[in-house]
Amino acid sequence: xxxxxxxxxxxxxxxxxxxxxxxxxxxxxxxxxxxxxxxxxxxxxxxxxxxxxxxxxxxxxxxxxxxxxxxxxxxxxxxxxxxxxxxxxxxxxxxxxxxxxxxxxxxxxxxxxxxxxxxxxxxxxxxxxxxxxxxxxxxxxxxxxxxxxxxxxxxxxxxxxxxxxxxxxxxxxxx
Numbered sequence: 739x740x741x742x743x744x745x746x747x748x749x750x751x752x753x754x755x756x757x758x759x760x761x762x763x764x765x766x767x768x769x770x771x772x773x774x775x776x777x778x779x780x781x782x783x784x785x786x787x788x789x790x791x792x793x794x795x796x797x798x799x800x801x802x803x804x805x806x807x808x809x810x811x812x813x814x815x816x817x818x819x820x821x822x823x824x825x826x827x828x829x830x831x832x833x834x835x836x837x838x839x840x841x842x843x844x845x846x847x848x849x850x851x852x853x854x855x856x857x858x859x860x861x862x863x864x865x866x867x868x869x870x871x872x873x874x875x876x877x878x879x880x881x882x883x884x885x886x887x888x889x890x891x892x893x894x895x896x897x898x899x900x901x902x903x904x905x906x907x908x909x910x911x912x913x
Contacts, residue, residue, distance in 0.1 A: 742856045743804070746848035750804040750817065750856070753792040757805060760813055761785045764836050773874065774832070775896075796822050796861070806835070806849050814840040817849050819857070819866075827864035829857065833880075841876075850884035858912045865911050871896055872904040886910040 743750040753761075764770075765780045796802045800822040806815040815835040822829040833849060835841045857863040868886060870877045882888075886908035895905035 742860055743852055745852035745855070747808055747844050748814075748848045748852065749807045749809070749811070750849065750852055751807060753789045753803060753805060755786075755789055757789060757813070758782060758786055760805075761789070761816075764816070764834065767836070770834065770836075773871070773877075774834070797824060804853075806833075806845060808840075808845065814845050815849070817853055819853070822861075824862070827862060829861070829863060829866055831866050831868045846880050847884060850880070854884070854910065854912055863912060865909055867910070868908045870906050870908060872906055878906065878908075881908045881910075884910065 762780070762782055762785055765776070765785065771777070791799070792803060796819065800820070802819045802822070804817050805813050806817055807813050814837070815833065817834075818832040819829045820832065831850070831853065833846055835846050854866065857866055866886070867889070868877075868881050869892075870881065872878075872891070887910070889907045889909045892905045892907065894902040896903040
C-alpha cells in the first residue's frame with residue numbers, strides 16, 4: 739500500500755514531546771502571526787498540553803497537526819487540518835514552511851499532495867479548503883499549483899496593522 743504520509747521530498751509525522759522547543763519557536767515568531775491570525779504568544783506549558791492532547795482522534799478534536807520533515811528527518815514546517823467535518827467530508831488546510839531557506843524547495847507542494855492523499859484514503863474526505871490573504875501571492879501560487887481553485891473572496895475580512903485585507907477561499911475537490 740502507498741505510504742500516505744510520504745511524498746516526494748517530505749515525510750509527515752505526528753507531534754512528539756520533543757517538538758516543544760520547535761513549536762515554541764515557530765508559534766512565537768511574530769513575523770508570521772499575521773498569516774496565522776495569532777495575537778498572543780504561547781507558553782511552553784500551553785504547547786506541552788497541546789502536544790499531549792494531539793494523540794486524541796481527529797474525529798474528537800476536529801483538527802490534526804503534522805510536522806513536515808525532509809528526507810534527512812529535519813523538521814521544516816507543519817501542516818494543519820482544521821474544521822474537520824466528516825459528515826460533509828471536508829476540512830481546512832493551513833501550512834507553514836518556517837525558515838526562508840527551506841521555502842521554494844518543493845516541501846509545501848509535496849506536503850499538500852501527501853495531505854490530499856491522506857484526506858481521501860484515510861479520512862474519506864471529498865474536499866479541502868484554504869483561506870488565504872489576497873496579498874499572499876506565494877501561498878496563492880502554491881495552492882493553485884496543488885489543484886485548489888478560487889471559490890470566492892471575503893471583502894475586508896482580515897484586520898491588519900496596515901489596514902483591512904480581502905481573504906480568498908480556495909477549494910480542492912479530491913478524486
